[in-house]
Structures are given as C-alpha cells and as structure tokens.
Amino acid sequence: MHRPGAGRRRTRRLDGDARQLILNAAEKLFAAQGFDATPTAAIAAGADVPKGLVFYYFPTKDAILSALMAERVPADPIDDIESVVAPGDPAKSLVNLDAALNLRDNHSSVLRVIMWREADTHPDVRKQLRRMRDQLLDVTARVLQASAPGPVQPGTLRACAAAWVSAMFAIASTDRLHALDGVPMPTGDEIFNVAQVVAAGMTHLG
The missing domain is CATH 1.10.10.60 (Homeodomain-like)
Incomplete structure (x- = not known):
C-alpha cells in the first residue's frame, strides 16, 4: 500500500x-x-x-x-613525517614515504588512474597534478632532511627531492601502462634501488 x-x-x-x-x-x-x-x-x-x-x-x-x-585528491599528501622518517637512513625513509603515500595502490582511482590519464588535455587536472607535485617535493625534502645522517645543503635537498618525486611520478604512470598494456611493474627492490641512488646523491652533492 x-x-x-x-x-x-x-x-x-x-x-x-x-x-x-x-x-x-x-x-x-x-x-x-x-x-x-x-x-x-x-x-x-x-x-x-x-x-x-x-x-x-x-x-x-x-x-x-x-x-x-x-x-x-588529498589536500595534504601526509600528515606527520615522523611516522616515515628512519633517522640516519634516507633511503629507508623514502621507501617508507612511498608506502605511506600509496599512489600506485590507492583506493581512489582519481589518484591511481584518472589524474595521470587526463592531465594532458584538462587544465584542472594539470593544476591538481602540479599542486600535488609541489606538496610532494616539500614533504620529500623534509623527510630527507630529517633522516640525513649529517647536514645537507638546501639546494642538494631540493635536487634530491625532485629526483625522487620525478621517479615516483614515472612509476605511477607505469602503473597505468601496466593496467592498460601489461607493462611490467617496478618491484619493491627496484624502488629501493632508486631510493638508494637519491640518498647517495645527498652524500655526493652535499
């Protein structure tokens, strides 16, 4: 009724x-x-x-x-860097940061797929991608500084942070290519190797 x-x-x-x-x-x-x-x-x-x-x-x-x-798209990539910083071990700290950000396996397909696919043709998507990149550069530099075994020049921190963020963005794009075309995904060991290269750069450039 x-x-x-x-x-x-x-x-x-x-x-x-x-x-x-x-x-x-x-x-x-x-x-x-x-x-x-x-x-x-x-x-x-x-x-x-x-x-x-x-x-x-x-x-x-x-x-x-x-x-x-x-x-x-989260307003802030991570709330507290202390949860990812391994004192004296920048490489491990970067791997921890990558796991905390979880860009590749995030529950949100906006972060995992849509942003990367649509950035080329939609200004709002590019704007958000640039904003996220700027935030990741900032948080990565802070993580590197907090985990460094000794003093590091600000320019070195920025350069190493930029190298790491560029690598993570490239890997996130690979995830999309993996879903579409079966391109092999980077392994955890490969990601750690990238982190070691960035950490070594801090030592040699600093």
Missing part, C-alpha cells in the same frame, strides 16, 4: 545523495574507459539518477571532472 509522503521522502533522499552517487559513477567510468569515452548518459545510468539531475549538479561533464579533482 502506498504511504502518503513516501515519494517525497525518497525524492529528498535521492536529492541529498545524488551528487555523491554521480561522482562515484563518474570516477568509476572515467577510470575504466576515460573521460572522453564516457557519455553523461552513462554517468546518469551508473548513478541511477535522471540525466537532468546530473546537469543540475554539474552543468558540463568537465565540471564533474573538476569536482573529482577538487574533492578526491
């Missing part, structure tokens, strides 16, 4: 949840098939909402991607 007000309650619930349902569906579809190959109708179907409601929240498909970048 139809209960008075049941339809209104369902509509209010749907309206309250719809924005997140749309973003969830878009994230899943953009990761699976790319932004350009995903029609708005597919996002509406994936969210199980009317197509008009998608446009109510997001006037364009680009607005959906911008919202994903703004809301599902």
Whole structure:
C-alpha cells in the first residue's frame, strides 16, 4: 500500500545523495574507459539518477571532472613525517614515504588512474597534478632532511627531492601502462634501488 509522503521522502533522499552517487559513477567510468569515452548518459545510468539531475549538479561533464579533482585528491599528501622518517637512513625513509603515500595502490582511482590519464588535455587536472607535485617535493625534502645522517645543503635537498618525486611520478604512470598494456611493474627492490641512488646523491652533492 502506498504511504502518503513516501515519494517525497525518497525524492529528498535521492536529492541529498545524488551528487555523491554521480561522482562515484563518474570516477568509476572515467577510470575504466576515460573521460572522453564516457557519455553523461552513462554517468546518469551508473548513478541511477535522471540525466537532468546530473546537469543540475554539474552543468558540463568537465565540471564533474573538476569536482573529482577538487574533492578526491588529498589536500595534504601526509600528515606527520615522523611516522616515515628512519633517522640516519634516507633511503629507508623514502621507501617508507612511498608506502605511506600509496599512489600506485590507492583506493581512489582519481589518484591511481584518472589524474595521470587526463592531465594532458584538462587544465584542472594539470593544476591538481602540479599542486600535488609541489606538496610532494616539500614533504620529500623534509623527510630527507630529517633522516640525513649529517647536514645537507638546501639546494642538494631540493635536487634530491625532485629526483625522487620525478621517479615516483614515472612509476605511477607505469602503473597505468601496466593496467592498460601489461607493462611490467617496478618491484619493491627496484624502488629501493632508486631510493638508494637519491640518498647517495645527498652524500655526493652535499
């Protein structure tokens, strides 16, 4: 039996949840098939909402991607560097930092796939990628400084941090190529070897 007000309650619930349902569906579809190959109708179907409601929240498909970048990329890459710093061992500290950031296996496909795939053609994605890179450079330099066995020149710290972040970004891109084309993933030993090279650079350049 139809209960008075049941339809209104369902509509209010749907309206309250719809924005997140749309973003969830878009994230899943953009990761699976790319932004350009995903029609708005597919996002509406994936969210199980009317197509008009998608446009109510997001006037364009680009607005959906911008919202994903703004809301599902962490504001800060890591809260506390003390949890990753191994005193006197920069290489181990970098490996710990990599594990804490978890860019390759992150639960969010925005970080794991979408950002790397769409950066070439979408300004908002590039903006977020640059912001994340700047934050990672800062936190990596702080981790290196805190774990260094002796004083290191600021220029050396910045250069070594840039080398590490560039390597991690390249590895994150390899993860996407692995998913798409079966390109072999770097092993834990290979990542540690990169960390050792960066740590050695601190010694030789410092």
